[in-house]
Amino acid sequence: MKLRGLYAVTDSQLLAGKFLAYVEAALEGGVTLLQYRDKSSDEARRLREAEALRNLCERYKTQLIINDDAELAARLGVGVHLGQTDGPLAPVRALLGHKAIVGSTCHASLELAEQAVNEGASYVAFGRFFNSSTKPGAPSANLELLEQARIKLHVPICAIGGITLENAAPLVAHGVDLLAVVHGLFGADSTADVTRRARAFNDLLHIK
Numbered sequence: 001m002k003l004r005g006l007y008a009v010t011d012s013q014l015l016a017g018k019f020l021a022y023v024e025a026a027l028e029g030g031v032t033l034l035q036y037r038d039k040s041s042d043e044a045r046r047l048r049e050a051e052a053l054r055n056l057c058e059r060y061k062t063q064l065i066i067n068d069d070a071e072l073a074a075r076l077g078v079g080v081h082l083g084q085t086d087g088p089l090a091p092v093r094a095l096l097g098h099k100a101i102v103g104s105t106c107h108a109s110l111e112l113a114e115q116a117v118n119e120g121a122s123y124v125a126f127g128r129f130f131n132s133s134t135k136p137g138a139p140s141a142n143l144e145l146l147e148q149a150r151i152k153l154h155v156p157i158c159a160i161g162g163i164t165l166e167n168a169a170p171l172v173a174h175g176v177d178l179l180a181v182v183h184g185l186f187g188a189d190s191t192a193d194v195t196r197r198a199r200a201f202n203d204l205l206h207i208k
């Protein structure tokens with residue numbers, strides 16, 4: 001089945017004190033992929049939170065992806081997202097098996113994307129497309145790149161970085177399959193607004 005839809009990405013600071021409530025609210029609105037992104041080195045908390053997310057994802061039939069940490073992904077039997085400094089992709093594909101979702105950050109580079117696909121990436125992620133308070137220093141990408149990527153690549157294309165309900169439509173029009181969002185989804189004042197935002201992203205992607 002082709003991966004298409006909202007890709008919710010967690011942020012430990014933004015979700016402090018409301019982590020599971022906000023994630024469940026997003027799943028309620030419809031999430032294709034959920035990424036556990038926690039840049040801390042608190043292994044015990046990371047395992048606890050990732051297990052809780054796996055249980056939630058099972059209930060909502062959503063696929064869980066762990067950012068950066070292939071060993072944690074293997075331990076939980078879920079997917080992983082790797083950046084360009086997170087180690088080579090091919091051994092991770094071998095570790096997790098051919099069915100696992102393995103995503104790759106490709107910034108604004110078609111060459112990196114082609115390499116990732118050759119090494120077994122399930123999807124490639126470009127961005128940031130807009131200003132991002134979550135990762136302000138991420139290299140920027142533009143809509144033209146998406147057109148080239150659509151022609152050259154035969155895996156789902158993910159866009160990330162500063163995506164909101166107000167600016168996402170051109171990304172969809174240029175062929176993006178997955179909208180990866182932190183603030184534009186979880187920067188809401190209530191669980192009800194998280195659910196509303198998730199539904200609205202799915203509407204933009206023409207997902208029922």
Ligand SMILES: Cc1ncc(COP(=O)(O)OP(=O)(O)O)c(N)n1
Binds near residue numbers: 035037085086
């Ligand atoms: C879907 C998605 N795309 C890009 C990234 C960024 O990965 P990376 O460059 O490794 O940066 P960190 O997120 O690890 O800080 C991502 N996590 N998810």
Ligand SMILES: Cc1ncsc1CCOP(=O)(O)O
Binds near residue numbers: 135
């Ligand atoms: C992890 C990551 N990689 C590039 S931008 C970004 C952050 C996305 O968060 P936000 O949707 O809040 O800009």
Ligand SMILES: [Mg+2]
Binds near residue numbers: 083
């Ligand atoms: Mg990373």
